[in-house]
Amino acid sequence: xxxxxxxxxxxxxxxxxxxxxxxxxxxxxxxxxVSAVVDLDADRAKQIAARVDGCTAHPDMASAxxxxxxxxxxxxSSGPAHESALLLALEHDLPVLCEKPxxxxxxxxxxxxxxxxxxxxxxxxxxxxxRFDAEYxxxxxxxxxxxxxxxxxxxxxxxxxxxxxxxxxxxxxxDSVAHETDVTRWLLGQEITAxxxxxxxxxxxxxxGLQDPQFVxxxxxxxxxxxVEIFVNxxxxxxxxxxxxxxxxxxxxxxxxxxxxxMAGRWGGTIAQDFVERFADAYDREVQAWVDAxxxxxxxxxxxxxxxxxxxxxxxxxxxxxxxxRVPVELVERPALYG
Numbered sequence: 519x520x521x522x523x524x525x526x527x528x529x530x531x532x533x534x535x536x537x538x539x540x541x542x543x544x545x546x547x548x549x550x551x552v553s554a555v556v557d558l559d560a561d562r563a564k565q566i567a568a569r570v571d572g573c574t575a576h577p578d579m580a581s582a583x584x585x586x587x588x589x590x591x592x593x594x595s596s597g598p599a600h601e602s603a604l605l606l607a608l609e610h611d612l613p614v615l616c617e618k619p620x621x622x623x624x625x626x627x628x629x630x631x632x633x634x635x636x637x638x639x640x641x642x643x644x645x646x647x648x649r650f651d652a653e654y655x656x657x658x659x660x661x662x663x664x665x666x667x668x669x670x671x672x673x674x675x676x677x678x679x680x681x682x683x684x685x686x687x688x689x690x691x692x693d694s695v696a697h698e699t700d701v702t703r704w705l706l707g708q709e710i711t712a713x714x715x716x717x718x719x720x721x722x723x724x725x726x727g728l729q730d731p732q733f734v735x736x737x738x739x740x741x742x743x744x745x746v747e748i749f750v751n752x753x754x755x756x757x758x759x760x761x762x763x764x765x766x767x768x769x770x771x772x773x774x775x776x777x778x779x780x781m782a783g784r785w786g787g788t789i790a791q792d793f794v795e796r797f798a799d800a801y802d803r804e805v806q807a808w809v810d811a812x813x814x815x816x817x818x819x820x821x822x823x824x825x826x827x828x829x830x831x832x833x834x835x836x837x838x839x840x841x842x843x844r845v846p847v848e849l850v851e852r853p854a855l856y857g
Contacts, residue, residue, distance in 0.1 A: 526553035531595030553587040617645040620825025627826040640817040644825040646700040651800035653771040667765030672744040677757040681750040687729040691835040708738040715838040755789030823856035
């Protein structure tokens with residue numbers, strides 16, 4: 519801990535997510551401060567560091583993690599860079615909050631899992647922020663009471679106004695449906711055993727070559743089905759909705775608006791334009807929960823196992839997208855470290 523008793527956090531990656539996390543730790547949450555930032559773009563890292571008193575910009579992860587005022591690491595770099603950052607943080611036995619994906623594929627995720635298992639205790643929380651969203655938390659609490667009966671189906675809709683230029687068809691699964699993969703496992707308390715991806719005719723608004731939208735069906739070990747409409751060029755905004763159908767009732771989230779107006783013969787509200795806006799509170803809650811747990815010497819929230827399972831499911835989904843048909847999900851035996 520730093521002299522002031524706050525948690526000194528090194529933020530790895532200062533792009534859109536990393537810069538937003540620097541702002542969040544510096545201005546929003548309590549009990550932590552940004553003590554270091556790392557980015558391949560040295561000028562950008564220096565600009566970000568200059569906004570925070572006492573923050574230093576580092577040319578590489580190794581120097582940041584070795585710094586005396588770094589107590590924990592927040593990884594917000596691109597997915598392919600996560601494995602090396604995670605393994606280095608585990609070598610230093612540092613607490614980590616890692617943005618999803620844990621890693622881009624099951625093999626690398628398994629290597630991280632094995633490294634943490636060898637350490638003998640949990641150090642990593644994976645950034646599946648929907649578990650901290652107020653609506654999802656309420657839905658989870660409702661299901662856990664059992665008042666609706668056994669879950670039979672979960673319907674998910676995930677829409678973006680427009681996809682970034684680098685987005686590929688497989689990234690609709692690995693970067694977007696990854697969230698519904700985790701949500702399905704968390705809400706239902708069941709592992710996913712198979713994935714089928716269906717390919718409707720692409721939208722005229724989708725870039726050439728991009729299979730958008732897609733319809734994904736997830737099968738669980740308890741016999742429930744979870745479907746995902748993923749549509750990343752819907753044109754009108756960012757929407758995330760979910761409805762669970764149970765034996766004695768249903769529950770739905772994602773339809774709410776902060777304000778609805780009625781004027782000039784029309785009524786309406788606003789639709790968030792991106793995930794940072796829609797899940798701002800969830801990100802705040804997630805990082806605050808991570809800081810609080812770390813200061814208590816605990817690790818809570820989504821685990822490396824959750825990140826590994828999501829990677830394995832998404833890998834099966836990409837196979838289904840490319841080859842067609844139903845693809846089983848293969849998981850190693852769950853280690854005792856993860857309950």
